[in-house]
Amino acid sequence: MTSYFLGVDLGSTTAKAAIVDENAALVGSSVVQMGAVSRQGMRRAIDAALGQAGLEAGDIARIVGTGYGRRLVPGVDRTFTEITCHARGVVEWQPDAGLVIDIGGQDSKAITIDALGLVDEFAMNDRCASGTGRFFEVLARALECEVQEIGALALRGSADLEVSSMCATFAETEIVSLVAEGADPADIAASVHRAVAARILGLVSLVGKRTPVVLTGGVAKNPGAVEFLARALDATLIVPREPQITGAFGAALLARDAAEPSTRGEPLPLISATGATTDCGRCAVPAGRGLLD
Numbered sequence: 001m002t003s004y005f006l007g008v009d010l011g012s013t014t015a016k017a018a019i020v021d022e023n024a025a026l027v028g029s030s031v032v033q034m035g036a037v038s039r040q041g042m043r044r045a046i047d048a049a050l051g052q053a054g055l056e057a058g059d060i061a062r063i064v065g066t067g068y069g070r071r072l073v074p075g076v077d078r079t080f081t082e083i084t085c086h087a088r089g090v091v092e093w094q095p096d097a098g099l100v101i102d103i104g105g106q107d108s109k110a111i112t113i114d115a116l117g118l119v120d121e122f123a124m125n126d127r128c129a130s131g132t133g134r135f136f137e138v139l140a141r142a143l144e145c146e147v148q149e150i151g152a153l154a155l156r157g158s159a160d161l162e163v164s165s166m167c168a169t170f171a172e173t174e175i176v177s178l179v180a181e182g183a184d185p186a187d188i189a190a191s192v193h194r195a196v197a198a199r200i201l202g203l204v205s206l207v208g209k210r211t212p213v214v215l216t217g218g219v220a221k222n223p224g225a226v227e228f229l230a231r232a233l234d235a236t237l238i239v240p241r242e243p244q245i246t247g248a249f250g251a252a253l254l255a256r257d258a259a260e261p262s263t264r265g266e267p268l269p270l271i272s273a274t275g276a277t278t279d280c281g282r283c284a285v286p287a288g289r290g291l292l293d
């Protein structure tokens, strides 16, 4: 009988679930938009992934949780940080990956991967919205369009407008002023994308650029973010087919790894990393070591 493994990534804005079989093949996945971290959103994500795989809850052998709400996952056998899970998921898709950049709704991370496919170092920005999906949501709101449209708009503009504030609160006011002055929305979108890419470049500089670079998280679905970040990094970015479920996929793989210690080894060696968190310097939160569980 085939065994199945469930990974659940309860993020700040979305709940993701992924199911793999014993051969590490992805058999079902889902992304559910939530207002805030919610058990209901997570339940819907799990049910949708089970439905897509044609499975029932009783068919799942092990469950690993990740993301902000990882401890809320019902029946969870083990939890890992998103850093560990994104690295695990990426290495399955791109075994020679050197750097993972994950840009989610409220944080962004740069993770270096060593030659064994293990996490080396990471840097994380979870202190301010700049360089996260939230910043693109602010931009979309100010330009009165959907966040799904903002990347294509940016690709049509030229990026030479000055965006001085990288604080989401002030940037929104600045963007609205630019609109009022008659600036082309495409140029505004392009300029903000360029500024966000510069911010991510700063995060990458904390761990060092390595190639191949893989971009994960919901923002990897934004073609403008991909293009401007590739330019800032001067590197080609590899985007998985379903970048937003990378953490859930990695969690499902870690559940599977643990079930087969003789062939896959314990997942614990992934936790070899040192890390730092970062902020813009204005929120008075000191940078510190990241914690991996």
Ligand code: ADP
Pocket: 010, 011, 012, 013, 014, 015, 103, 104, 105, 106, 107, 132, 133, 134, 136, 137, 147, 148, 149, 151, 217, 218, 219, 220, 221, 222, 223, 244
């Ligand atoms: P989290 O795990 O923190 O909930 P996600 O990795 O799910 O975050 O990313 C959510 C972000 O992804 C949103 O803030 C949004 O900016 C971006 N996003 C999601 N889907 C799309 C899309 N189709 N096009 C552009 N951006 C998207």
